[in-house]
Each structure stands twice: as C-alpha cells, then as structure tokens.
Amino acid sequence: MGTLLRTLAILALAGCAATDLPESTTDVDSRSTVPDRSLFTLGPSDLLYVSVFGEPDYSPPATGVRVAPDGTLSLPLLGSVEVEGKSPEELRTLIEAGLTGYLREPSVSVAVMDYASRRYFVFGEVKSPGPQVMDRPVSALEALALGGGFQPGANRSDVVILRRHGESDVEVIPFNAETPGPDGLVQVHPDDFLFVGKAGVGVFSESIQPYLQGAGYTMSQIASVALAYDRLYN
Numbered sequence: 001m002g003t004l005l006r007t008l009a010i011l012a013l014a015g016c017a018a019t020d021l022p023e024s025t026t027d028v029d030s031r032s033t034v035p036d037r038s039l040f041t042l043g044p045s046d047l048l049y050v051s052v053f054g055e056p057d058y059s060p061p062a063t064g065v066r067v068a069p070d071g072t073l074s075l076p077l078l079g080s081v082e083v084e085g086k087s088p089e090e091l092r093t094l095i096e097a098g099l100t101g102y103l104r105e106p107s108v109s110v111a112v113m114d115y116a117s118r119r120y121f122v123f124g125e126v127k128s129p130g131p132q133v134m135d136r137p138v139s140a141l142e143a144l145a146l147g148g149g150f151q152p153g154a155n156r157s158d159v160v161i162l163r164r165h166g167e168s169d170v171e172v173i174p175f176n177a178e179t180p181g182p183d184g185l186v187q188v189h190p191d192d193f194l195f196v197g198k199a200g201v202g203v204f205s206e207s208i209q210p211y212l213q214g215a216g217y218t219m220s221q222i223a224s225v226a227l228a229y230d231r232l233y234n
Helices: 001-017 088-099 141-145 208-214 221-234
Strands: 047-052 071-077 079-082 108-114 119-124 130-133 157-164 169-175 195-197
Touching: 047 071, 047 088, 079 088, 088 108, 088 221, 141 157, 141 195
Parallel strands: 119 195
Antiparallel strands: 047 108, 071 079, 119 130, 157 169, 157 195
C-alpha cells in the first residue's frame, strides 16, 4: 500500500499543472445515449426462470434457479450448463439444443427474475452511496437519482463516470449534473463507477481508494484515476 500512496502523491502533484478537463488513459470512447440491452448478459447470482413447455418434470422450480458463482446453471437432464456471458435468448437456444437428445422438439422459455450480477457503483457526495443492481438500461442522471441524490456541498457540475477497459486503462466520462445536457443521458455500463466530489476540493481523496479496490480496480487503474480526478478538479 505504501507504494500505491507514493504513486498517488506523485500523480496528484502532476495533476495540479494539468488541464481543467479529465483525460482517459485509453482512446476508446464508449459513450452512448441509445439504450443497449446487449450489455445485459447473464452472470453469477442472477435468478432465472426456466420452463420447458409441457414438461414440468424437466423444468426447474417456479421460484427460479440461481446462477452459481462459477457462472453455471444446474438444470434437470442437462446438469451443469455454462451461462455466464450469454443472453437469455442464447441460453434458451442452448437448452433447447441440449434437450433434443431427450425430448422431441423441446420448447424452452428463459426469463430473468433478478439481474444480481449486473451492478454499478455510486460513491462520493451522494446520500445513498454503494453498489446498485442494474436490471434495465440506466442513464448517468438516473444512476445519481438512484444513489439518493446529492449531499450538501457536492460538486454537481463535474461528476465523472469511470469505466475500465482491460487491466490498466480507464475511460473517464465527465458530465454536468447541475445543468444537465445530453452528456447526462449517457448509458451507464455494468461495473461503472460514478463519483461525486466535494465542491472546491482539488486533491484526490484517499477515501476513494478502498471503494475502487472493492470494485475490482487494479493498482495501475487507481493511479490513473487519481490523475484524472486531479485534472478535473484543479
């Protein structure tokens, strides 16, 4: 941790001489205001309702079945099925294909009862900080509202979305929640990190580090975020 703190301190000093706007560490620009449901693939802890038409003995319980931590789903006849990263429609097709060895022209339906694996994080000067389950497309402004709104003294004009790309790169997406424009309608992605700083504070707060680490950020990504944050608030 000592090495990380020294790195952050160096980056904080470098950020003081930087421009007013944040800079991503990647050339990727994934911002979009068009809802994209392809982001809602299945993952661990999702609760699914799977039904085989006309074959109740081969259907899981009506209360649903949870995807296991390893991304698999236990189903009658088929056993353990890999579902992580698949859409509900892809899973339906996979199950039907697997059941053809046991049933004639099986008809399967798959519905998501709880998208527990898809979440984003809202931290900083908001009333209800923490992870939020994402069960539908959510815009940046909606994400803040679901975080309970702003605390007094929040810097509403310079909110950032941090979006990881690979092991080291972070895309920084700033938007103004004080006078919302199209930038506030950018769709939030699963695992995005929304951060609201304090107005008038221009030094990266060490308090954000454990949140970023808890959200799965690497040390290099945290250091990149420190620089981006200082560039935004200095």
